[in-house]
Amino acid sequence: MAFDDFADGGGLISRCTGVVIGWDGANKRAKILTAASVVCDFHGELHNPALKLSVSMPNKTTTEGRLLFYNVHYGIALLEVMGDYKLEVPSFGSGTNYGQVIFALGRGENMSLMVSHGTISWTDYPVLLRNHNMFLSCDIPEGGSGGPVVDHGGNMIGIAFVENPGPVFISIKTIMTCMEMWDQFSRVARPLLGMQLKSVELLDVSIQEELCRDYNITSGFIVSQVLVDSTAEKLGIRRGDVIDFQDIDCSTLSQLEDHLLSLGWGYLKGMHLTVDLKVEVHNLFDSYRESITFPVQFTDASKQETIKTVIPTATPGRDQVDW
Numbered sequence: 001m002a003f004d005d006f007a008d009g010g011g012l013i014s015r016c017t018g019v020v021i022g023w024d025g026a027n028k029r030a031k032i033l034t035a036a037s038v039v040c041d042f043h044g045e046l047h048n049p050a051l052k053l054s055v056s057m058p059n060k061t062t063t064e065g066r067l068l069f070y071n072v073h074y075g076i077a078l079l080e081v082m083g084d085y086k087l088e089v090p091s092f093g094s095g096t097n098y099g100q101v102i103f104a105l106g107r108g109e110n111m112s113l114m115v116s117h118g119t120i121s122w123t124d125y126p127v128l129l130r131n132h133n134m135f136l137s138c139d140i141p142e143g144g145s146g147g148p149v150v151d152h153g154g155n156m157i158g159i160a161f162v163e164n165p166g167p168v169f170i171s172i173k174t175i176m177t178c179m180e181m182w183d184q185f186s187r188v189a190r191p192l193l194g195m196q197l198k199s200v201e202l203l204d205v206s207i208q209e210e211l212c213r214d215y216n217i218t219s220g221f222i223v224s225q226v227l228v229d230s231t232a233e234k235l236g237i238r239r240g241d242v243i244d245f246q247d248i249d250c251s252t253l254s255q256l257e258d259h260l261l262s263l264g265w266g267y268l269k270g271m272h273l274t275v276d277l278k279v280e281v282h283n284l285f286d287s288y289r290e291s292i293t294f295p296v297q298f299t300d301a302s303k304q305e306t307i308k309t310v311i312p313t314a315t316p317g318r319d320q321v322d323w
Helices: 172-185 205-215 253-262 264-268
Strands: 002-006 012-024 029-035 052-056 062-071 076-082 101-107 113-119 148-150 156-161 168-171 190-192 195-199 221-226 242-245 274-283 288-299
Touching (some): 029 156, 052 076, 062 172
Antiparallel strands (some): 002 012, 052 062, 101 113, 242 274, 274 288
């Protein structure tokens, strides 16, 4: 199905695709997942408090949607529509892999189904601390932001967004954790690392060889940005360091995000405000390693937190170690 977001004057603000993820047949209510961009800007401010969400159904009828929840960090929004429709919830895939063949689906202005074919790219491209984003090798159909991404068996494995510098993808595992948190607590607790990371596993093979040969590093995450006043900055972590989470079995950023997001359950239940992680920091410029305790903080804000200026390299010449 497709969404149109109209201002008070009737002008079109945004158009996206959505997918049914919940259907209450007895009460004729459907929960529809789509892109947050249909309701808010990049910082999480609603386009208009009196916005009107027009939902075009697969049978080409149009109804009005009600906003239930949105989270700009994960780029998702959940809407509700009511009506006597014949709707089905898609089957969900069990996981995602780099290089996996995918199909990105979208609905055009006349509700025609459009499909793009590609793969999940073997790449990390840091975008405003959204470490969970994965990238697609194909363009998303016009108007297809928020539309489902399916595997070769037709199982939904995530949704796609139009974002600079290219189409991005968020996995169904991350999405469903957010939805379950919202169902139970009406909010989502996500981790605040204060760092933009890149996976060592996804680096060019020549760089991986250099890291292994010169620094005995074969896994972990390279720090590409550190935010001012963040926990990472206060602990002395800097751009160019390589960090390894000691108690977490993960090698990609999406795996790391899913693990940290799962720790948010304790925050929502009032069990803790932070979670201490054991982290080994490899300072490549000064050639030393140290083990630290990293207290991960959480936020339940739907909007994007204010991102302060990224810390420049503090030590002259440090950018020589820059992957």
